Amino acid sequence: MGALIVVLSLAGCSDVAPSGESPLPSTSSAPPTTADPPTSATRSSPAPSSSAPPSPARTPTPARPTAAGPVTMSIPAIGVRNLRVVAYTGTADDRPGTRIQDRGFAASPRGRAGGVGPGEIGNFIVTGHRVSHNRPLEHAPDLRNGDHILVTEGGIEYDYVVTRTMTISFRKPAEKAQQNAAVPGNPGATPTSAMITISTCATPEDHAAGNYWHDELGNPEHRINKIGTLVATRP
Secondary structure (H helix, E strand, C coil): CCCCCEEEECCCCCCCCCCCCCCCCCCCCCCCCCCCCCCCCCCCCCCCCCCCCCCCCCCCCCCCCCCCCCEEEEEHHHCEEEEEEEEEECCCCCHHHHHHHCCCCEEEEECCCCECCCCCCEEEEEECCCCCCCCCCCCHHHCCCCCEEEEEECCEEEEEEEEEEEEEECCCHHHHHHHHCCCCCCCCCCCCCEEEEEEEECHHHHHHCCCCCECCCCCECEEEEEEEEEEEEEC
């Protein structure tokens, strides 16, 4: 198997999105359908005497071990221990995600505009606050290449290693797209590895440079993203 890449996006004790936010789609089965009543034949020609046997059903191969339960994240190099990561349907640092971060948790957007779950092929995005609301990712910008990010779900630990840093501007849609891409930094590319993006604000750096711009949710212009690759999975 090829190297697994993780990108961390820093943004912040519930497993589901809080009230008022869009939860992940449920997997409940659809109600049974009622068969149409038999109708009289419309043709007089006889049915074929034999038919080809049905093709065997394909069994999909899962992209990762099946796991369920709360998701937590630990980053030993910066003292983060068992930070709750709350999944929701959306995109990084949108309004539902910001509400989760404001509760002191990390937020993980999922769905077409978001990322994937722990250990899955693609971009597992995690965002959290740096200078407010318990500051869970206060020291995320200090992460260096080679530092480990440990994500646990359902008793399975996913070990990501930081490989690079990517800083983006929220005032440039093309750069925001790089953060949310399935392959971090490369929108449109097809992912082949499991990656993580830890994303948090660059408020201190922006203010030091005299840049006090922020969006309607209070996000400063720049975000610091630590990107990582999955290197091990442990039960």
